[in-house]
Amino acid sequence: MFLGRVVGRVWATVKQSNLEGQRLLIVQPLTPELEATGKRVICTDATGAGAGELIYWCRGRESSFAFLPDEVTTDFTIVGIVDELRVKRG
Amino acid sequence: MLISRVIGEIVSTRKHPSHEGQKILLVQPLQLDGTNRGNALVAMDAAGAGVGDLVLVALDGYSAMSSVGRPNSPIDMAVIGVIDRVELMDGAPFPLNPEKQQT
Numbered sequence: 001m002f003l004g005r006v007v008g009r010v011w012a013t014v015k016q017s018n019l020e021g022q023r024l025l026i027v028q029p030l031t032p033e034l035e036a037t038g039k040r041v042i043c044t045d046a047t048g049a050g051a052g053e054l055i056y057w058c059r060g061r062e063s064s065f066a067f068l069p070d071e072v073t074t075d076f077t078i079v080g081i082v083d084e085l086r087v088k089r090g
Numbered sequence: 091m092l093i094s095r096v097i098g099e100i101v102s103t104r105k106h107p108s109h110e111g112q113k114i115l116l117v118q119p120l121q122l123d124g125t126n127r128g129n130a131l132v133a134m135d136a137a138g139a140g141v142g143d144l145v146l147v148a149l150d151g152y153s154a155m156s157s158v159g160r161p162n163s164p165i166d167m168a169v170i171g172v173i174d175r176v177e178l179m180d181g182a183p184f185p186l187n188p189e190k191q192q193t
Contacts, residue, residue, distance in 0.1 A: 001132035001167060003100075003116070032098055032116050032130045046164065047104050056100060056114070056132045058164040062151035066106050066164035079164045080105030080114070087098035087116060088141050 001056045001079065004029045006049050010042055016073045025049065025078065027057060032087045043076040054082040092119045092127070093173065093186075094147045096139050100132060108163030115139060115169055117147055122178065124185040133167040134158050144186055146171035 008026035012019075023045045029038040034054075041057075046066035049055050055078045058066065063077035098116035102109070113135035119127040131147065136157040139145045147169055148154050154168035155161050176184040 001114075001134075001165075003130070003132055029129070032118075037129055046106050056102070058166050060151055060166055062155070062164050062166045064164075065162050068162055077164055080100070080102040080109055082100050082102050084101035085098060085116070086101070086141070089097050089118070 001058050002029055003032065003054070003056050003082070003085075004041075005034075006051055006053050006055060006078075007040065009051070018070065018072050019044075019074075022067075022072060022074075027055065027076070027078065030054075032085065032089070034085075041076050043078050044072060044074040045078045047078050047081050049078050049081050054085070056080045056082060091170070092147045092149065093122070093176070094119045094131070094133075094145055094169075095186075096141050096143045096145055096169070097130060098141060106164055108160045108165065109134065112158060112160075115141075117145065117169065119147065120144075120186065122176075122184065131167055133169050134165050136168045137171050139169045139172050144173040145169045146173055 004027040010024040094117040100114040151166045
């Protein structure tokens with residue numbers, strides 16, 4: 001999984017039928033020090049995350065397992081909202 | 091798999107049910123010379139690792155899910171072992187072995 005922050009939202013009227021009712025959120029990947037790193041991605045959401053929230057998301061085929069037994073066409077899914085980050089480097 | 095250092099923990103209450111009761115770790119992948127290899131990752135703990143430990147991280151979904159014992163769940167990375175020491179065939183020192191750290 002990866003750390004990130006919700007920075008936006010995507011609306012799409014015409015889409016795969018199994019994406020109906022799914023929220024599509026724009027996520028900015030972050031370092032543990034909460035600095036932006038890398039390019040933004042679009043994620044489906046399994047947690048009810050809102051704008052500006054610190055989250056972690058899952059990549060690949062596993063990200064569609066968050067919605068089982070529904071089969072959702074996705075490759076990134078937000079699977080947790082971060083309450084607290086305890087970082088201790090080196 | 092990647093050699094990584096556990097650099098933190100994530101506390102989360104609203105998360106996918108399959109993540110309940112499992113420690114979520116922030117790990118920094120490392121190269122064999124001990125420098126950072128890319129960005130830190132979020133991995134589920136399947137080895138009882140703690141902050142500061144040198145660990146083995148599986149980056150495949152199937153391996154990660156089965157190591158945590160939660161099939162068909164959105165888990166794509168897991169800490170699957172705590173490394174005691176690393177030996178390189180060419181005799182080069184591995185800078186992160188514990189005896190090296192103490193000196």
